[in-house]
Amino acid sequence: MATTPASTAAHPAPASSPAPTTTVVEPVPASGQHTVQKGETLYAVARKYGLRPRT
Numbered sequence: 001m002a003t004t005p006a007s008t009a010a011h012p013a014p015a016s017s018p019a020p021t022t023t024v025v026e027p028v029p030a031s032g033q034h035t036v037q038k039g040e041t042l043y044a045v046a047r048k049y050g051l052r053p054r055t
Contacts, residue, residue, distance in 0.1 A: 034045055046053040 034049075036045065042053045
C-alpha cells in the first residue's frame with residue numbers, strides 16, 4: 001500500500017523591504033546666509049540645505 005504525505009498550505013514569507021534611508025539636512029541659518037567655501041558648487045550648497053538649484 002502506498003502512502004502519500006499530508007499536504008499543507010505553504011504561505012510564502014512576506015518580502016522584506018529595504019530599510020528606509022534617511023537624509024541629514026542641516027538647518028537653514030536664521031540669517032538665510034551661507035558663506036561659500038573654496039570649491040563649493042551651487043549644487044552642493046543647495047543639497048546641503050535640502051534644496052534644488054534653479055536652472
